[in-house]
Amino acid sequence: MLTGGDNGGRIYPLIAVVSELQTIAAKDGINLKISYLGAFGLYKEFIKANNIRVHSVAAGGLRGFFGFLQALWWTYWIMPDVVLSDGGLGSFAVVLAARFYRVPVVVHECNAAPDASNISAVKSAKAVSLAFAGAAQYLPAREKPVLIGNPVRHYILPKLGETDQAFAKRTLGFDSSKPLIFVNGGSQCAPSINNFIVKNLPYVLEIAQVLHQTGRENYETVLNQVSQVAADIPEDLAAGYKAVDYFERDIKNALIGADVVVARSGAGSIFEIAAFGKPSILIPMPGSSDDHQRLNAYEYSSTGAAIVIDEENLLSNFFINKLQSLLADPIKMAEMSAAASTFYKPGAAADLARIVLESKA
Numbered sequence: 001m002l003t004g005g006d007n008g009g010r011i012y013p014l015i016a017v018v019s020e021l022q023t024i025a026a027k028d029g030i031n032l033k034i035s036y037l038g039a040f041g042l043y044k045e046f047i048k049a050n051n052i053r054v055h056s057v058a059a060g061g062l063r064g065f066f067g068f069l070q071a072l073w074w075t076y077w078i079m080p081d082v083v084l085s086d087g088g089l090g091s092f093a094v095v096l097a098a099r100f101y102r103v104p105v106v107v108h109e110c111n112a113a114p115d116a117s118n119i120s121a122v123k124s125a126k127a128v129s130l131a132f133a134g135a136a137q138y139l140p141a142r143e144k145p146v147l148i149g150n151p152v153r154h155y156i157l158p159k160l161g162e163t164d165q166a167f168a169k170r171t172l173g174f175d176s177s178k179p180l181i182f183v184n185g186g187s188q189c190a191p192s193i194n195n196f197i198v199k200n201l202p203y204v205l206e207i208a209q210v211l212h213q214t215g216r217e218n219y220e221t222v223l224n225q226v227s228q229v230a231a232d233i234p235e236d237l238a239a240g241y242k243a244v245d246y247f248e249r250d251i252k253n254a255l256i257g258a259d260v261v262v263a264r265s266g267a268g269s270i271f272e273i274a275a276f277g278k279p280s281i282l283i284p285m286p287g288s289s290d291d292h293q294r295l296n297a298y299e300y301s302s303t304g305a306a307i308v309i310d311e312e313n314l315l316s317n318f319f320i321n322k323l324q325s326l327l328a329d330p331i332k333m334a335e336m337s338a339a340a341s342t343f344y345k346p347g348a349a350a351d352l353a354r355i356v357l358e359s360k361a
Helices: 008-028 044-048 063-078 091-100 116-124 133-138 165-171 191-199 216-232 251-257 267-275 289-301 316-327 330-343 348-359
Strands: 035-037 053-055 083-085 105-109 127-130 180-184 209-213 241-244 260-263 280-282 306-308
Touching: 008 044, 008 267, 008 348, 035 063, 044 053, 063 091, 083 091, 083 116, 091 105, 091 116, 105 116, 105 348, 127 133, 127 348, 133 289, 165 251, 180 251, 191 209, 191 216, 209 251, 216 241, 251 267, 260 267, 260 316, 267 280, 267 289, 267 330, 280 289, 280 316, 289 306, 316 330
Parallel strands: 035 053, 083 105, 105 127, 180 209, 180 260, 209 241, 260 280, 280 306
Antiparallel strands: none
């Protein structure tokens, strides 16, 4: 049984592990039944599409006690052999219910700063895995957690022969001879980054083409804003801007085609960028829970794979100069790309699937 938060950063790694579990089950003749119990936000149908039964629990504030009762009810009827939690909204109620029924729990922490749910869950977990090494210092003393990286969905990863950047740019409708910036706000979107990019679009397009993932809720707003600045952009440069609401499977081409990724610093975004070996400029989300985005960004950038710009320092001239200097320095780009590829751990999903199977009752 799976439990996690209500955003892509929590859901997508679980789906990556499920894919590995399903592969193992098919190979070894295991009758595998997987349920998800917890908060799921906009991702219910996505989870169900992966052959997972979905049940909800109430989460947050006074609803938390009712959520615990729901978790007790569903855990009793499902009675899983093992629970895999990657933290987030509502997950701790499920972990408590598993503890009540003596069901083994595996905890995966995807951020450099664990959330309160996982810090509590670790105390009784049978196994703990980490995406960022820095997370260990925040966890209660116990056997050393396993550093495995963060699982990335296999179907977005490039297969052999799919890494032609020029082809990816043409597929996306861009000029393959010019640099391409992929602006990715992540699953929680980033209105402030959207506004900044649109405001500075005339200057950014003088440096590079822009593929802009706006977020579903912000797409129409961004298009309206772009139409207002379009008069200041020469027609040939304007052709180098494209906006999309949200990539799911198609994010593969965006990451293959990009020369630089500008993104928030959720764990999912960072490990997807690293999987494709892309230099990046990370802008942590202010006020993220436990300041995890800032800590993610700085731990990742310490490897040399990224440049971090805190949002209070996101000024037009500063950003443009950073971007221009980076694109003009192929040696720096290559070093950042190599550092990103080194940081990525391609076996994370398989490793966590193995840990789950070894931990079951």
